[in-house]
Amino acid sequence: MSKQSHHQLRIIGGEWRSRRLRFPAIDGLRPTLDRVRETLFNWLQHDIEGxxxxxxxxxxxxxxxxxxxxxxxxxxxxxKNPKAAIQLKENLQTLGAGNAQVWAGDALVWLDQNPEPYDLVFLDPPFGKELLQPALDRLTLLPGALVYVEHESNLTPVFPAHWDEYRCKSTKEFCFRLFTVGEAATEASE
Known part of the structure; x- marks a missing residue:
């Protein structure tokens, strides 16, 4: 395999700081920029452990x-991309990470079939594919959960009313936001 068929990303903090991992050259695959990840994980520094x-x-x-x-x-x-999913599995094996799984398939299908809540969700779908809103509509989260969303600057997604925007930054090309999930409003009984 040629060196040009894979790109690299660098882990910027924690146990594997400065480790480089490969990812395939796939049209539309754009790792979150180092400076954005650094900002995001500064926001999340007290919420990642465990x-x-x-x-x-x-x-x-x-x-x-x-x-x-x-x-x-x-x-x-x-x-969803088979090459990317295979590379994710290989990178997990390289790192010896037994506490992670890769599901090779459509994220929207997975969200429909697995409504279990998470403490933190990263939503950074491919741009221009109209995947963010359907993903937002399928998420099931408990109060206190955090949701990171990265999307095109010209997109205006509708976020659930019980999500509070905790942090937000934007560039000409994209926005990145961190939400905290509050109590969902319940319908008043008649």
Missing amino acids: ARVLDAFAGSGALGFEALSRGAKEVIFLE
């Missing part, structure tokens, strides 16, 4: 690997 994490639309796995490196209890990676 967390159950879902990395939906994992791609390179940059966010999930960063969470594992910083003490997450468990990470589930969802990735």
